Amino acid sequence: MEEKLTLFKNRKRFGIEKNIDIIFKNTALVLSSFVAIILLGIILVVFFQSFESFSRYGLKFLVTSEWNPVKDEYGAFSAIYGTLVTSFLSLLITIPLGVGTAIFITEDFVPKVFREIIGSFVELLAAIPSVVLGLWAIFVLEPFFRAFFVSLHNFFGWIPLFSTEPTGRNSLLAILILVVMLLPIVTSIARDSLNQVPKKLRNAAYGIGASRWKTIFSVILPAALSGIMAGVLLALGRAMGETMAVTMIIGNSNAFSWSLLSPGYTISSMLANQFGEADGSQVSSLFYAAFVLMILSLVVNIFAQWLVKKFSLKY
Amino acid sequence: MNSLYYQKRLSRNIGDKFFTSLSVICALIAILPLIFLVTYILIKGGSQITPELFTLEPNPPGDDLDAGGINPALIGTLIITTIASIIAIPVGVGGGIYLAEYSKGGAFSRFIRFGVNVLAAVPSIIAGVFIYALIVSTKILFGSMYSGLAGGMALSILMLPTVIKTTDEGLKLVPNELRYASLGVGASMYTTILKVTLPSAFRSTATGIVLGIARAAGETAPLIFTALFSYYYITSFGDLFYEMGSLAVLIYNFALEPYDAQNKLAWAASFILVLSILSVNIFSRILAAFTEKTKRV
Numbered sequence: 001m002e003e004k005l006t007l008f009k010n011r012k013r014f015g016i017e018k019n020i021d022i023i024f025k026n027t028a029l030v031l032s033s034f035v036a037i038i039l040l041g042i043i044l045v046v047f048f049q050s051f052e053s054f055s056r057y058g059l060k061f062l063v064t065s066e067w068n069p070v071k072d073e074y075g076a077f078s079a080i081y082g083t084l085v086t087s088f089l090s091l092l093i094t095i096p097l098g099v100g101t102a103i104f105i106t107e108d109f110v111p112k113v114f115r116e117i118i119g120s121f122v123e124l125l126a127a128i129p130s131v132v133l134g135l136w137a138i139f140v141l142e143p144f145f146r147a148f149f150v151s152l153h154n155f156f157g158w159i160p161l162f163s164t165e166p167t168g169r170n171s172l173l174a175i176l177i178l179v180v181m182l183l184p185i186v187t188s189i190a191r192d193s194l195n196q197v198p199k200k201l202r203n204a205a206y207g208i209g210a211s212r213w214k215t216i217f218s219v220i221l222p223a224a225l226s227g228i229m230a231g232v233l234l235a236l237g238r239a240m241g242e243t244m245a246v247t248m249i250i251g252n253s254n255a256f257s258w259s260l261l262s263p264g265y266t267i268s269s270m271l272a273n274q275f276g277e278a279d280g281s282q283v284s285s286l287f288y289a290a291f292v293l294m295i296l297s298l299v300v301n302i303f304a305q306w307l308v309k310k311f312s313l314k315y
Numbered sequence: 316m317n318s319l320y321y322q323k324r325l326s327r328n329i330g331d332k333f334f335t336s337l338s339v340i341c342a343l344i345a346i347l348p349l350i351f352l353v354t355y356i357l358i359k360g361g362s363q364i365t366p367e368l369f370t371l372e373p374n375p376p377g378d379d380l381d382a383g384g385i386n387p388a389l390i391g392t393l394i395i396t397t398i399a400s401i402i403a404i405p406v407g408v409g410g411g412i413y414l415a416e417y418s419k420g421g422a423f424s425r426f427i428r429f430g431v432n433v434l435a436a437v438p439s440i441i442a443g444v445f446i447y448a449l450i451v452s453t454k455i456l457f458g459s460m461y462s463g464l465a466g467g468m469a470l471s472i473l474m475l476p477t478v479i480k481t482t483d484e485g486l487k488l489v490p491n492e493l494r495y496a497s498l499g500v501g502a503s504m505y506t507t508i509l510k511v512t513l514p515s516a517f518r519s520t521a522t523g524i525v526l527g528i529a530r531a532a533g534e535t536a537p538l539i540f541t542a543l544f545s546y547y548y549i550t551s552f553g554d555l556f557y558e559m560g561s562l563a564v565l566i567y568n569f570a571l572e573p574y575d576a577q578n579k580l581a582w583a584a585s586f587i588l589v590l591s592i593l594s595v596n597i598f599s600r601i602l603a604a605f606t607e608k609t610k611r612v
Contacts, residue, residue, distance in 0.1 A: 013503065017503055018503075020503075020505060021504050021505050024504070024505035025417055025504065025505075027409060028409045028410070028413035028416075029413050029417070030409075031405070031406050031407075031410045032409065032410035032413040032414055032418075032424075033427065034410060034475070035427055035430045035476070035479065036426065036427060038434065038472060039430050039433060039437075041445070041449070042441060042442075042445045045448045045449055046441070046444060046445065046448070049448050097344055098345070099341075100337060100338045100340075100341025101344075103338045103341075104341060104342040105342070107338070109335060109338070109339065118342055120600060121346045121349055121350075122346060124349060124593060125346075125348060127530065127592050127593060127596045128349075128352060128533075128592070128593075129533025129534070129535070130533075130535070131563050131566045131567050131570075131585075132352075132533070132588065132589055133352070134567070135566055135570045135585055136355060138570055138571075139570075139578070140351070140355055183345050183348075187345060211327045211328070211330070212331050212335075213330060213331050213334040213335070214327070216334075237436050240438070241436075241437070241438020241439065241440065241441070243440045243536035244536055248570060248571065268440045268536070271443075271444060272440060275444065275447065275540045276539065276540045276543070286444075287444065287448070290440075290441060290444045293440075293441065294437065294438070297436060297438055298433060298436070298437075300436075301432070301433055301436035302433065305429065305432055305433075
């Protein structure tokens with residue numbers, strides 16, 4: 001009896017054990033705050049490095065397109081315009097494609113096995129490094145589309161968007177390769193939000209006699225809209241920051257042109273091209289461009305996060 | 316009576332057929348690039364694979380007919396990703412532990428989770444720009460400018476959000492009963508985390524982290540002006556402080572060369588990179604599906 005009681009004798013924790021516990025907790029706290037430190041560090045460093053250029057050009061930097069290291073004049077309009085145009089147009093193609101694929105995967109047109117295979121195929125596409133996509137774009141996509149671009153120019157040359165003779169790499173190819181990169185993002189997020197729509201809603205719509213696609217368009221898509229929108233915004237952020245594939249295929253020319261068939265520039269491809277060899281005030285101007293890119297993608301991303309919180313499904 | 320049967324000609328049925336075929340077409344277009352891409356890389360890159368590829372240095376671009384091998388780039392990619400993992404995994408797992416185990420949903424943890432999402436969305440080239448400004452241009456690492464170490468640091472910034480997120484989410488899935496049981500028998504908090512919760516979340520967390528590493532291995536943008544590129548063998552520890560090649564940068568540089576031999580080397584490097592990344596992805600998918608099935612047994 002006595003022995004058994006000693007088992008339950010009150011034992012105080014050793015001081016050393018308590019200390020380890022406290023140290024462990026604080027270490028984890030410090031490590032988690034690293035995220036905030038790095039994020040603030042990035043913003044501050046890029047801002048201060050761009051300060052020289054910022055004080056010299058101010059907001060004029062955003063609307064002039066001269067980029068001339070010899071004359072020491074810098075303006076990033078071409079690159080900013082290229083970033084916005086390539087990302088928005090690629091998104092315009094990706095949204096119907098991605099949402100259509102997501103609907104295909106979530107509806108029961110074909111047995112589940114096939115749908116799962118297609119779903120994981122699309123997700124595997126996201127795992128391909130962008131530099132490999134760029135290589136593929138140079139050697140496969142460009143020759144493949146060359147004839148098509150020429151006829152596009154011949155028939156629609158009167159539209160400013162197709163007004164230049166296609167010569168190899170151009171903005172339209174960059175848009176196409178961006179579509180390939182964005183498709184997995186939009187598809188997988190759209191699929192997740194379509195899957196989250198409760199079955200009750202679908203059954204109710206079927207019950208009052210709606211056809212399958214009436215149900216999809218009037219019930220399921222509206223219910224999943226916030227999630228899809230967030231996915232689209234995330235994809236937009238990705239498109240604006242995407243560097244390698246775009247740099248390799250867009251042609252890298254700072255000459256401003258409305259035409260998608262002429263070589264263009266984006267902020268990230270400008271950084272990739274010039275950062276290594278820049279010196280003097282060009283470096284500061286590149287940091288300014290990087291700052292603009294960062295603000296653009298941060299705004300889009302924060303808006304996406306806000307949208308998810310605000311409109312997340314309430315069923 | 317007729318209205319009880321399915322009528323093909325009804326506009327709603329025709330519309331349904333139309334949209335169904337439209338979504339089938341969308342799905343086909345969506346998987347087409349992957350199929351084209353993978354077959355092309357397998358054929359074009361696979362035909363370049365020789366034993367010398369893994370042992371030789373690449374020759375500088377020029378009229379040389381022989382492009383050499385990719386040994387320095389292959390080793391460089393391994394070293395740079397290892398450096399990135401050594402930095403990002405402890406920091407990320409520690410941060411994830413704090414978020415999942417200690418934080419009580421207050422302002423700080425909400426801010427950090429928000430920050431993790433924002434950091435994940437920072438364009439990868441910005442990570443390169445940041446490390447360039449912080450480390451390369453200041454020569455803070457013992458006077459060396461471009462270095463494999465700086466490249467690894469840039470990659471670690473991209474890996475960090477993935478690691479934190481997977482740790483956080485993996486730990487949140489561990490049932491609270493396990494924690495109560497452990498704390499109830501008198502274990503301290505850190506023993507509970509290290510001996511009970513972390514081990515039971517190990518598989519999902521490890522899978523996420525491995526996928527993050529695979530993704531980082533293919534990143535190019537953060538390396539082009541931090542690690543730069545090198546044609547020479549990596550022989551000693553000191554080489555960490557000099558320019559270091561990587562498969563991704565090799566593909567970028569050699570794809571833009573006008574010479575056929577260099578282009579072929581780029582295809583061979585893509586073959587190796589894509590094959591290893593895809594096999595890691597597929598393997599972890601199979602593993603995840605397998606655990607899902609056996610979990611309840």
